[in-house]
Amino acid sequence: MRSISTNLIVLAICCTASAASISDSLKTIRAVGPEGKGNAAAAQAWQSLAQAKPAALPQILAAMDGANPLAANWLRAAVDTIASRAKDLPQMELMKFIADQKHDPRARRLAYELIKNANPQLAAKLIPGLLNDPSVELRRDAVQRVIDQGADLKKINKADLAQKQYRIALDAARDIDQIKTITAALRALGQEVDLPHHFGFLMHWKVVGPFDNTDRSGFAKIFPPENKIDFTTTHDGKAGKVKWSPFVTANEYGMVDINKAYPGPGDGLKEVTAYAYTEYNAAAARAVELRLGCKNAWKIWHNGKLIFGRDEYHRGIRIDQYKLNVQLAKGRNTLLVKLCQNEQQQDWTKEWQFQLRVCDPTGTAILAADRPPTPKTGTNNNQPANPTRKPRK
Amino acid sequence: MKHFIALTLALTLQATAADWQQFRGPQGNGVTSERNLPITLGEKNLKWTVPLPGRGLSGALVIGEKIIVTCSSGITQNRLHILALNAKDGSLIWHRQFWATGRTMCHGKTSVAAPTPCSDGKNIFAVFSSNDVICLDLDGNLQWLRGLTTDYANVSNSLGMSSSPLLIGRAVIVQVENDSESYTLALNKRTGVNLWKLNRPKAANWTSPVRLTNTLIGLQSKNGIDAIRAADGTKAWSYDGGASTIPSSTLRGGVLYIPSHGITALEINKADAENTPKELWQSRRLSPGTGSPVVLGDKVFATNNAGVITAGNLKTGERLWQTRLKGPFSATHVATTTHLYCVNEAGLLQIVDTRGKEGEITGTLNLDDQILGSPAVGGGAIYVRSNGKLFKVSK
Numbered sequence: 109m110r111s112i113s114t115n116l117i118v119l120a121i122c123c124t125a126s127a128a129s130i131s132d133s134l135k136t137i138r139a140v141g142p143e144g145k146g147n148a149a150a151a152q153a154w155q156s157l158a159q160a161k162p163a164a165l166p167q168i169l170a171a172m173d174g175a176n177p178l179a180a181n182w183l184r185a186a187v188d189t190i191a192s193r194a195k196d197l198p199q200m201e202l203m204k205f206i207a208d209q210k211h212d213p214r215a216r217r218l219a220y221e222l223i224k225n226a227n228p229q230l231a232a233k234l235i236p237g238l239l240n241d242p243s244v245e246l247r248r249d250a251v252q253r254v255i256d257q258g259a260d261l262k263k264i265n266k267a268d269l270a271q272k273q274y275r276i277a278l279d280a281a282r283d284i285d286q287i288k289t290i291t292a293a294l295r296a297l298g299q300e301v302d303l304p305h306h307f308g309f310l311m312h313w314k315v316v317g318p319f320d321n322t323d324r325s326g327f328a329k330i331f332p333p334e335n336k337i338d339f340t341t342t343h344d345g346k347a348g349k350v351k352w353s354p355f356v357t358a359n360e361y362g363m364v365d366i367n368k369a370y371p372g373p374g375d376g377l378k379e380v381t382a383y384a385y386t387e388y389n390a391a392a393a394r395a396v397e398l399r400l401g402c403k404n405a406w407k408i409w410h411n412g413k414l415i416f417g418r419d420e421y422h423r424g425i426r427i428d429q430y431k432l433n434v435q436l437a438k439g440r441n442t443l444l445v446k447l448c449q450n451e452q453q454q455d456w457t458k459e460w461q462f463q464l465r466v467c468d469p470t471g472t473a474i475l476a477a478d479r480p481p482t483p484k485t486g487t488n489n490n491q492p493a494n495p496t497r498k499p500r501k
Numbered sequence: 502m503k504h505f506i507a508l509t510l511a512l513t514l515q516a517t518a519a520d521w522q523q524f525r526g527p528q529g530n531g532v533t534s535e536r537n538l539p540i541t542l543g544e545k546n547l548k549w550t551v552p553l554p555g556r557g558l559s560g561a562l563v564i565g566e567k568i569i570v571t572c573s574s575g576i577t578q579n580r581l582h583i584l585a586l587n588a589k590d591g592s593l594i595w596h597r598q599f600w601a602t603g604r605t606m607c608h609g610k611t612s613v614a615a616p617t618p619c620s621d622g623k624n625i626f627a628v629f630s631s632n633d634v635i636c637l638d639l640d641g642n643l644q645w646l647r648g649l650t651t652d653y654a655n656v657s658n659s660l661g662m663s664s665s666p667l668l669i670g671r672a673v674i675v676q677v678e679n680d681s682e683s684y685t686l687a688l689n690k691r692t693g694v695n696l697w698k699l700n701r702p703k704a705a706n707w708t709s710p711v712r713l714t715n716t717l718i719g720l721q722s723k724n725g726i727d728a729i730r731a732a733d734g735t736k737a738w739s740y741d742g743g744a745s746t747i748p749s750s751t752l753r754g755g756v757l758y759i760p761s762h763g764i765t766a767l768e769i770n771k772a773d774a775e776n777t778p779k780e781l782w783q784s785r786r787l788s789p790g791t792g793s794p795v796v797l798g799d800k801v802f803a804t805n806n807a808g809v810i811t812a813g814n815l816k817t818g819e820r821l822w823q824t825r826l827k828g829p830f831s832a833t834h835v836a837t838t839t840h841l842y843c844v845n846e847a848g849l850l851q852i853v854d855t856r857g858k859e860g861e862i863t864g865t866l867n868l869d870d871q872i873l874g875s876p877a878v879g880g881g882a883i884y885v886r887s888n889g890k891l892f893k894v895s896k
Contacts, residue, residue, distance in 0.1 A: 142652045144694035147645040151692070154643055177602040178648050181633075185643040188597050192641075214600060248576075283576050403659070416654070420680040423659035423705065429606055 130164050133157040134171040137182045150182055157186045162194040165222070166201045172215035180214065187218060197226050206234065206246075213243035213470075220246060239280045244470050251281045255290060262293070271297050278306065282471040284427055304482045307427070308465040308473025309362020310386050310443070311483055314339065315355040315369045317382025320346040321448045326381035327405045327419045333383040333444065334409075346380055355384065358486035361427065362463040366447055368488045375458035377449060384445045388466060390436040391477040397469060398443070399428040402462040405448040410434045411441055421450040422457045428471065436466075521563040521877040521884075524617035524665035524709050530751045531795045531835045537881040539896045540840055540852055542864030548882070548893040551591035554582050556888045557614030558831065559665075563879025564620055567594060567639060570886055571627050573613035578605045581613065583627050583637060588880055591893065595641035601631035603650025607661025610831075610873070612888070615663035616709075617875070619673070626673045626690065630662040634675055636693060645693035649675070655682035658705050665709040667718060669731040672696050674718055678706035685710070685720055687734060697734035708749040711757070714774045719757060721750055726759055726767070728775070737775040740767055748789040748833070753796035756781065756815075760789045764803060766818060784818030787811050792833040792875070795841065797855055802841065804830050810843070810853065810860060824860035826851050831873040835883070844885055848872045850894065868892050 136153035140146040157168065168187055172180045191197065202219045205211060224231035238250040258273035271294065278290045278301065291301045304311055319331045332343045342349040357364050364384055367376040398415065400408065403425040407417030415432050449460040466474045525531040539546050555572030562569040566589065572582040579601040585594040605613050607630055618627040624644055627635045632649035650656050656677045664676040672687035678701045687696040702722045711719040713728055717737055720727045721744050728737040744750070745760035752758075757767045757778070763785035770776040787794070790806035800821065804810045808828020812821040827849050834843045840863070841853040848868035854861045870887035877884045882895035 144645065144647055144688070144692060147647075147692045147694060151643070151645055158642065177600065177651060178646060181599045181602070181635075181646055181648075182643065184599060185597055185646075189642065192595060245575075285576060418655055418681055419703075420659060423680065424606060424608065425659075426606055429604070429659065 129156055130160055130167060134168065134183070137186075138171060138175050138179045140178050140182060141176070154182060154186060158189040160186075160190055162190060162197050163201075165190060165198060166205045166219075169202075169205055169215040169219055170211060172212040173210075175212070180212070184218060187222075191222050191225075197222055199223055199227060199230065203230070203234075209242050213241075213246070216241075217243050217245040239276070242470055244282050247280055247470075248283055248286065251277050251283075251286055254280070255286065255293075258290075258293060262297070267297055271299055274299075302482050303360040304362050305475070305479075306473060307362065308467055308475055309357075310388070310464050310466070311357050311362060312480060313355045313357070313364055313384045313386045314352045315364075315366065315382055315384045316343065316350055316352045317366070318346045318350065318370050318377055318380035319343075319382070321379045321381045321450065323379075324405070324419070324421075324448070324450055326379075327407075327417070327446075327448050329381075331381065331383070333385070334446070337385055337442070337444065352385070355487045356483045356485075358483045359463075362465060363461050364445075364463065365459075365461040366449075367458070367460050368486070371489055375453075375455070376460060378453070379449065379451050380460075381446065381448045382460070384447065384462075386443050388436070388441045388443060389477045390438055390441055390474075393436060393438040394474075395433065395435050396466050396474050398432040398434055399465050399467055399471075400430040400432065400462060401425045401427050401464075402429065402447070404460055404462070405450070406462060407446040408432065408464075409442075409444040411437065417446070419448075421448075422452060422459070425459070425461075425463075427463065519563075519879055520565065520620075520622065521561070521879045522622065523562070523619035523667065524560060525749075525751075525793065525833060525875060526835065526878065528752075529667070529712055530753050531793070531833055531875070532753075532797060533835060533837055533878040535837060535878050535881060537896060538837055538840070538842070538878065538883060539894065540854070540863050542850065542852060542866040542894070544866075546866060546894050546896065547868075548895055549591040550890050550892050551586065553886065553889055553891055554584070554596070555580065555614065556612040557886060558612060558663075558873035558888075559614050559886070560617040560875040561877040561884045561886055561891065562618055562620055562625065563588065563877050563884060564622060564625075564639060566880075568877075568884055568891065569618060569620070569625055570891055571614040571618055571629065573601070573605070573629065578607070578613040579631070581627075581629050581631070581633060581635070583618075583625065583635065583641075585639070585641060586891065588882070588893070591891065597637060597641050597643070599633060599635060599646070601629065602633055602648030603631035604657040604659070605631050606659050611661040611663065613661070615661055617665040619666050619668050621668055621690070624690070626666050626668065628664075628666045628675055630658075632656050632662065632677055634666070634673070634688065634693065636673075636690070644691075647688065647693045649677055649686070653677075653682050653684065656684065657681070660705065663707040667710040667712060669712055669715070669718055672731055674710045674731070676701075676706070676708070676710050676720060678702065678704065678722060680705055685729070685734075687731065699729065699734045704746065706746045708744075708746060711750050711752055713752060713757065713769055717774055719750055719752075721759070722746065725761065726750065726757070728778075730775075738777045740765075740778070740780075745789070747791055748793040751794045751796055751801075758794045758796060758801055760794065760803075763787045764789065764794055764801060764813065764818065766801075781816075782818035784813055784820070786820040787813045787818065790829070791831045795834050795836050797836045797841070798838065800855060802834070802855070804828070804834065804843070808845065810841070812855065812860065822859035824853065824862070826853070826862070833875040835876050835878055842876055842878075842883055844868070844872050844876060846871060846873060848887060850883075850885065866894060
């Protein structure tokens with residue numbers, strides 16, 4: 109009897125020590141920071157953590173909550189390592205972990221993949237309930253299921269039911285490829301799809317320009333709109349006085365094409381800078397992502413504060429190319445975009461444009477409280493602006 | 502002591518001279534000392550094909566019996582993969598995944614798994630276009646990681662990054678040069694922390710660093726070549742004649758063949774490599790497209806964007822012969838002492854005998870998949886990766 113008691117005590121001490129060790133390792137790993145800070149300590153902690161038993165997986169996954177992206181990767185590697193040698197995974201605990209939407213979305217997806225590898229049938233049962241999940245990766249599978257249902261209904265000529273499924277899928281879809289697939293299917297069924305509304309693209313702007321960007325100097329130069337927004341004042345532009353004017357885009361991907369505001373000769377103005385300004389009325393103060401697509405050099409200010417900028421030209425554009433975290437104030441928020449066009453003359457360098465939307469981390473549009481209806485027509489000035497473009501060589 | 506000897510022996514066995522531990526192989530010039538590769542090809546030479554979990558154009562590494570491959574997957578390619586496969590049968594040994602911490606946008610032809618990893622035979626150093634740098638040991642245990650775009654927010658290229666890392670001394674050299682925040686970094690290979698960080702020309706650059714000597718590296722850019730001391734990142738000398746930003750330079754026999762005005766040959770100073778090198782010749786008739794020049798025997802080879810391979814005299818740059826291969830090529834060729842192994846973008850592996858008065862194609866094998874990454878060689882086999890598969894070709 110004494111022997112059993114002793115063993116139990118030893119076991120309890122071991123378990124406590126193990127739990128403490130895992131907890132310490134997690135704390136050390138979560139402390140990694142920029143420029144390799146904490147790497148050496150994290151490496152030691154990781155060696156210990158990676159020896160943990162599979163029962164520790166939910167605890168390690170939970171440590172990803174609020175972890176910085178580097179720490180999350182350290183933890184992910186430990187999860188992969190432990191899972192790869194595990195004969196049995198704590199499936200029920202992992203299911204509970206997935207069910208708790210407060211956990212980190214990527215950690216939940218990782219838990220799902222662990223289950224999927226071990227027990228595909230169990231994982232498949234989860235999918236229907238993930239249609240509006242905070243994890244975009246989890247919801248993707250659920251959306252695809254509904255898209256497939258719509259396609260099946262369409263094949264058997266049940267157009268009304270197919271439309272209904274496609275609408276459900278569209279409401280939930282956040283990945284651009286799925287949104288395009290659903291939109292095409294709905295339009296083939298004669299349905300209207302308001303993509304700017306779905307994405308939350310900002311369509312109504314005021315623009316001013318062109319200012320100078322000779323030798324790409326305009327990116328760093330401070331032009332008057334960066335100091336003060338005053339729609340009543342004229343400014344010294346690149347080739348004369350310039351003033352603010354309204355600009356509306358009707359592009360369904362929210363493209364604000366500055367060449368349509370200032371259509372220079374040929375393929376458009378070169379070595380120029382313009383500003384676009386809009387206001388966003390937030391129903392409540394909250395954290396959001398500004399998501400920008402742009403192939404010109406750009407800067408963006410929120411409520412007068414510079415958020416980010418990038419001086420890269422014509423390397424490509426895509427929706428959500430840049431994700432910028434900002435804290436919206438309740439009510440009026442201002443957004444100012446600076447957009448620089450460079451000297452390049454190739455066909456693929458004529459674009460002078462951007463697309464901007466406001467959304468949450470899943471990509472769900474956060475619409476302004478006073479968002480106007482999606483415009484049917486947009487600005488397209490036909491008269492050339494001041495001819496500052498250099499002739500083609 | 503016993504353990505030490507055993508460990509040393511184990512490491513020696515793991516990493517042999519025949520291993521392929523970096524972009525363009527052991528000497529960084531695409532040439533292998535392997536003598537047992539096939540010089541003709543047929544279906545029998547395709548030993549196995551295995552699926553990969555993602556896209557990529559990084560070259561594989563061959564370390565002992567392990568083949569190391571990187572991939573990226575997901576709608577935005579934000580999932581990074583590092584795998585070890587068994588050279589014998591392609592079976593999976595281990596697989597680690599990470600989330601990209603930097604931007605993953607890139608041109609549709611390339612992918613986030615573009616840079617070829619490197620290894621010292623003990624650890625693997627993998628770099629991705631998202632500027633994530635990950636160090637694992639050969640058993641897949643994480644040693645350290647960095648997210649260079651989390652450190653330096655404008656380090657990225659919307660067309661994608663592709664520069665492959667280079668090991669020298671205690672440093673992993675990572676060239677993350679682009680239009681905006683443009684650097685080359687030396688990371689401590691033990692911990693990943695910066696040894697030095699060098700400002701570089703603000704211009705997109707897809708070339709890879711080259712080891713010039715045991716203490717000097719060559720960094721190529723649109724401006725030319727900078728010879729940088731690996732210990733502290735200071736500059737020893739520059740060649741400022743301009744250079745391509747896609748194919749990389751090749752060092753052989755103390756001469757650097759730079760994709761500059763065709764090819765420019767620079768002789769590294771034998772007495773003191775830190776002194777300005779001597780320009781030997783320049784030939785506009787040798788014009789490398791995407792792949793880097795290969796030096797073999799007494800010839801230098803460049804393949805243009807049309808798939809025409811040109812052999813030049815190594816001493817003079819004079820054009821010797823041209824042979825039209827089936828192109829186009831993105832992958833740099835690899836070579837034995839006599840033959841070139843060239844795989845085009847459509848997956849056609851072509852072997853060229855370089856010994857005659859002109860190049861002779863001695864074998865072809867259609868792998869029938871898009872292939873953009875340079876092959877790896879080891880253990881008598883050639884390993885070619887496509888966007889979705891890894892192929893083993895041998896006698």
